[in-house]
Amino acid sequence: xxxxxxxxxxxxxxxxxxxxxxxxxxxxxxxxxxxxxxxxxxxxxxxxxxxxxxxxxxxxxxxxxxxxxxx
Numbered sequence: 319x320x321x322x323x324x325x326x327x328x329x330x331x332x333x334x335x336x337x338x339x340x341x342x343x344x345x346x347x348x349x350x351x352x353x354x355x356x357x358x359x360x361x362x363x364x365x366x367x368x369x370x371x372x373x374x375x376x377x378x379x380x381x382x383x384x385x386x387x388x389x
Contacts, residue, residue: 323360328386330358332376346375 333343333354340354347354347368356362364372364383373380379388 322363324386325363325383326358326360328383329354329364329372329376332378333358336376343375347371 333340338346340351340358344351344354349368353362353364357364369380369383373383376383382388
């Protein structure tokens with residue numbers, strides 16, 4: 319559970335640094351803003367098929383999203 323929380327916090331911080339709302343990020347990923355909210359609150363993980371696209375949008379590596387560290 320703690321790892322989901324940390325990953326969600328990273329997503330939220332990175333999204334805000336890019337000046338994106340949850341709605342904008344959700345639209346770009348083709349999902350609902352509620353899904354983004356759940357990620358950021360640590361209630362769920364992004365689908366594995368979306369991790370690479372999410373990382374590109376947030377300009378970080380998938381490793382960073384998952385662990386907080388670059389490979």
